[in-house]
Amino acid sequence: MNEVILSKSELIPIERSIQAELLLLLGQRPSHGYELIQRLNETSFKSGEADAATVYRNLRRMDKDGLIKSHWEVGESGPGRRLYELTIHGEESLKVWAQCIAQQKEKLENFMQAYLQFEISLSTRAKGVNVT
Amino acid sequence: MIGSNQTLRILHAGALERVVKKCLEHFTKQNPGLKFELEGVGSREGAKRLLAGEEYDIIALADQALFEELLVPKLVENYFVFAADQIVIGYNHSSRGSAEITSKNWADMLLKPQVTFARSDHHLDPCGYRTLMVWQLAEIFYDKPGLCSIMEDTSFPYSTYPKSLDLAGALSKGKVDYAFLYSSQTKQFGLPSIILPAKVNLSNPAYADFYNQAAVSLEGIMPSKSVIVHGKPIEFAIGIANGSEYYELSKSFIDLLTGLEGNLILEECGFIPC
Numbered sequence: 560m561n562e563v564i565l566s567k568s569e570l571i572p573i574e575r576s577i578q579a580e581l582l583l584l585l586g587q588r589p590s591h592g593y594e595l596i597q598r599l600n601e602t603s604f605k606s607g608e609a610d611a612a613t614v615y616r617n618l619r620r621m622d623k624d625g626l627i628k629s630h631w632e633v634g635e636s637g638p639g640r641r642l643y644e645l646t647i648h649g650e651e652s653l654k655v656w657a658q659c660i661a662q663q664k665e666k667l668e669n670f671m672q673a674y675l676q677f678e679i680s681l682s683t684r685a686k687g688v689n690v691t
Numbered sequence: 692m693i694g695s696n697q698t699l700r701i702l703h704a705g706a707l708e709r710v711v712k713k714c715l716e717h718f719t720k721q722n723p724g725l726k727f728e729l730e731g732v733g734s735r736e737g738a739k740r741l742l743a744g745e746e747y748d749i750i751a752l753a754d755q756a757l758f759e760e761l762l763v764p765k766l767v768e769n770y771f772v773f774a775a776d777q778i779v780i781g782y783n784h785s786s787r788g789s790a791e792i793t794s795k796n797w798a799d800m801l802l803k804p805q806v807t808f809a810r811s812d813h814h815l816d817p818c819g820y821r822t823l824m825v826w827q828l829a830e831i832f833y834d835k836p837g838l839c840s841i842m843e844d845t846s847f848p849y850s851t852y853p854k855s856l857d858l859a860g861a862l863s864k865g866k867v868d869y870a871f872l873y874s875s876q877t878k879q880f881g882l883p884s885i886i887l888p889a890k891v892n893l894s895n896p897a898y899a900d901f902y903n904q905a906a907v908s909l910e911g912i913m914p915s916k917s918v919i920v921h922g923k924p925i926e927f928a929i930g931i932a933n934g935s936e937y938y939e940l941s942k943s944f945i946d947l948l949t950g951l952e953g954n955l956i957l958e959e960c961g962f963i964p965c
Contacts, residue, residue: 600897
């Protein structure tokens with residue numbers, strides 16, 4: 560699983576990065592799907608609007624892969640819901656995701672640095688043209 | 692070994708008919724000889740039947756809130772959310788205007804002369820009151836004051852279709868051009884549909900506060916007394932009736948529905964397993 564994450568780290572589509580986001584939220588505290596959708600949409604790091612189908616599909620996939628585990632929790636008031644929590648395997652996977660995202664952040668920062676230099680050179684060139 | 696005289700009685704939302712039948716195909720293999728009685732109804736009507744004294748072992752409803760409002764704790768102790776869905780506009784290939792209708796112009800298209808559309812009975816069926824909520828939310832979302840009232844006045848009389856399953860059948864037979872249904876129903880009937888914005892279609896818990904603005908007045912336990920129901924994300928739930936003669940069997944059935952096999956069946960039928 561971790562090898563798969565690293566091998567695809569060149570570009571992380573929303574469908575995959577949502578797994579990292581859900582793992583982090585579940586690392587913070589166990590939650591059921593309904594609450595996770597609400598929490599995910601309140602974060603500043605969500606990749607896009609998280610709809611119910613995408614979140615539940617990813618939860619089932621990660622449950623199957625052993626990154627998270629779940630059980631039915633009977634509500635003290637209100638309905639029983641499937642409660643998800645992070646496994647040790649999931650914690651390891653989250654660390655790999657964090658490394659991968661850090662690499663991407665560095666690449667993006669390098670790109671922005673190069674771009675800003677390019678923008679300065681463009682501006683200088685334009686001034687040069689105006690002077691002549 | 693199951694005795695030949697054992698009969699498990701299941702009251703289910705009409706929208707869950709295919710799911711329940713498919714689950715029973717699997718369950719019967721594990722429990723040969725077991726008999727079943729199935730009753731598909733509008734979920735609000737179903738909850739009221741229980742209140743009136745009808746006896747069932749398993750209750751599967753299209754709105755989890757009905758358990759809390761009408762059944763817990765007297766008739767059901769615990770209930771579990773097992774599937775989610777959204778409201779869509781189903782149509783068929785002979786529906787008038789089907790080549791032009793989109794998720795942006797649907798309100799204008801449905802209100803054109805000669806175009807017919809329908810919803811199920813909100814007093815009996817959650818899909819009916821959820822449709823009224825969708826119209827109210829659309830009024831806010833698209834900033835179209837009065838839209839909900841116009842839709843109510845223009846649609847088929849609500850009592851025509853007691854439950855959404857009846858309406859889906861009518862749509863597939865071409866008796867109506869457009870119908871407000873669950874997404875799962877249009878998939879099961881092989882019907883095309885218009886997907887509504889997430890802020891309108893009651894699908895996303897992230898918009899629970901926005902949905903809560905919608906409110907519909909329904910007949911209460913006593914027909915003379917009404918209750919106000921607010922919009923919520925669509926969730927289906929299941930529980931075992933207190934005093935069920937077949938508690939363990941009922942629990943096994945719910946375990947199947949909420950387990951891996953059930954999840955596959957729910958997905959096949961167009962639901963989102965929770």
